[in-house]
Amino acid sequence: MSRVEVETKVLNENQILAEQLRERYRQQGILCVNLISAPGSGKTLLLEKTLERMDQGTRVAVLTGDLQTENDAQRLARFGFPVKQIVTGGTCHLDARMVEKHLADWNLENIELLIVENVGNLVCPSSYDLGEDAKIVLLSTTEGEDKPLKYPSIFFKSELMILTKIDLLPYVPFKSDVAKENARRVHPQMEILEVSNTTGEGLDAWMNWITGRQRKAKEKAKLVRA
Amino acid sequence: MSRVEVETKVLNENQILAEQLRERYRQQGILCVNLISAPGSGKTLLLEKTLERMDQGTRVAVLTGDLQTENDAQRLARFGFPVKQIVTGGTCHLDARMVEKHLADWNLENIELLIVENVGNLVCPSSYDLGEDAKIVLLSTTEGEDKPLKYPSIFFKSELMILTKIDLLPYVPFKSDVAKENARRVHPQMEILEVSNTTGEGLDAWMNWITGRQRKAKEKAKLVRA
Numbered sequence: 001m002s003r004v005e006v007e008t009k010v011l012n013e014n015q016i017l018a019e020q021l022r023e024r025y026r027q028q029g030i031l032c033v034n035l036i037s038a039p040g041s042g043k044t045l046l047l048e049k050t051l052e053r054m055d056q057g058t059r060v061a062v063l064t065g066d067l068q069t070e071n072d073a074q075r076l077a078r079f080g081f082p083v084k085q086i087v088t089g090g091t092c093h094l095d096a097r098m099v100e101k102h103l104a105d106w107n108l109e110n111i112e113l114l115i116v117e118n119v120g121n122l123v124c125p126s127s128y129d130l131g132e133d134a135k136i137v138l139l140s141t142t143e144g145e146d147k148p149l150k151y152p153s154i155f156f157k158s159e160l161m162i163l164t165k166i167d168l169l170p171y172v173p174f175k176s177d178v179a180k181e182n183a184r185r186v187h188p189q190m191e192i193l194e195v196s197n198t199t200g201e202g203l204d205a206w207m208n209w210i211t212g213r214q215r216k217a218k219e220k221a222k223l224v225r226a
Numbered sequence: 227m228s229r230v231e232v233e234t235k236v237l238n239e240n241q242i243l244a245e246q247l248r249e250r251y252r253q254q255g256i257l258c259v260n261l262i263s264a265p266g267s268g269k270t271l272l273l274e275k276t277l278e279r280m281d282q283g284t285r286v287a288v289l290t291g292d293l294q295t296e297n298d299a300q301r302l303a304r305f306g307f308p309v310k311q312i313v314t315g316g317t318c319h320l321d322a323r324m325v326e327k328h329l330a331d332w333n334l335e336n337i338e339l340l341i342v343e344n345v346g347n348l349v350c351p352s353s354y355d356l357g358e359d360a361k362i363v364l365l366s367t368t369e370g371e372d373k374p375l376k377y378p379s380i381f382f383k384s385e386l387m388i389l390t391k392i393d394l395l396p397y398v399p400f401k402s403d404v405a406k407e408n409a410r411r412v413h414p415q416m417e418i419l420e421v422s423n424t425t426g427e428g429l430d431a432w433m434n435w436i437t438g439r440q441r442k443a444k445e446k447a448k449l450v451r452a
Contacts, residue, residue, distance in 0.1 A: 038264045038265040038346065039264040039348050039370075039373055039377065040366070040369025040370050067377055067378070067379075068375060068378055071375070090349075092318065120377075121350075122265050122347070123345070123347055124318050140266070142366065143266025144265075149297070150265070150293055150297065150346070151265065151294075151346075152294055153293070165368065167397075168398070171394055171397050172394070
């Protein structure tokens with residue numbers, strides 16, 4: 001029992017901080033999305049393709065999490081937008097405290113889209129609210145169709161599933177229809193996009209998804225100020 | 227500080243149980259291996275190919291872990307060897323208690339090779355000793371070469387790395403040499419095998435690796451009894 005109680009307390013502390021972050025984002029009209037997937041599903045490559053397509057005037061910033069290395073921040077920094085690496089030093093997920101700490105010297109007024117790339121892990125990140133507007137889960141075509149059933153929590157909590165690496169479909173036994181059906185068994189209302197970071201297929205739909213959500217975040221911010 | 231102390235205590239409790247399991251395996255001459263990887267790297271498919279190649283007289287048993295579903299146990303049971311699913315119900319790793327509990331109604335005298343397939347997660351399983359002789363980490367060619375640097379703990383603790391999905395090398399930007407170099411930066415003595423579960427390439431070397439390790443486990447058992 002004591003183990004469960006401690007975990008609950010830690011999560012509650014995280015939840016309080018996450019709500020404070022959410023409120024700050026809402027006041028500033030910032031859209032914050034939290035990208036979660038298994039290691040190697042293509043989160044960083046999707047972000048590279050996303051930043052590449054963004055107008056240099058876009059007020060986008062990225063926090064990217066890993067247990068070790070600054071590799072991802074280096075990959076993403078070359079697009080000219082503010083990027084910071086969160087090195088967790090072994091911790092299997094990002095938490096709201098880490099996000100808050102790494103936001104400290106950024107002026108939130110200069111940000112309208114904050115993309116958080118979580119540690120590559122389909123399990124633990126699903127338990128930690130980062131104050132985001134939406135969790136987004138990536139599943140790649142090389143991973144097997146039953147992942148939504150095996151890791152239901154993250155698929156249940158994500159508003160959007162992005163099926164990545166669809167260019168590899170001719171070479172793998174993956175059945176997209178089965179994967180989507182499994183995802184909707186866990187989360188019937190989940191939106192689903194299919195993307196190839198290699199060929200660019202599906203990237204327009206992804207950019208439109210973000211733009212649509214940003215519009216909503218700004219409308220919410222106007223209501224707050226009114 | 228209190229969070230760290232609790233974690234230490236939980237790990238110690240696990241360690242005691244793991245050592246008890248290790249001693250039981252040693253007395254019986256059982257080789258126990260603990261397969262760890264990201265979700266979708268091919269652990270279950272490798273086990274299917276492994277069991278398929280085994281003589282029906284082989285005293286092999288499998289424990290396979292997942293957060294939810296009995297899918298993997300069903301896939302593996304059709305080869306006629308004893309298989310049990312450990313459903314963790316959300317927990318991100320297997321621990322020694324789960325292994326002990328699921329072994330309870332098996333006669334260990336009838337087992338000479340126990341394969342434990344951990345939850346698909348490159349982070350948390352590395353912290354939990356299951357009493358195994360060797361941890362084995364799988365990395366697939368679709369995941370990126372820098373994973374050993376980003377998730378160093380599991381690559382440091384594994385005796386063997388199996389590079390899977392090498393049949394996909396023509397279609398992905400993955401450089402095997404770089405991945406192997408990164409793995410050896412973290413763990414210079416690590417053995418490395420390259421395998422395709424689809425074409426069968428490398429499976430002989432893997433079966434030989436197991437056979438060699440089983441021989442050693444039996445020799446150790448003889449020393450214990452003498």
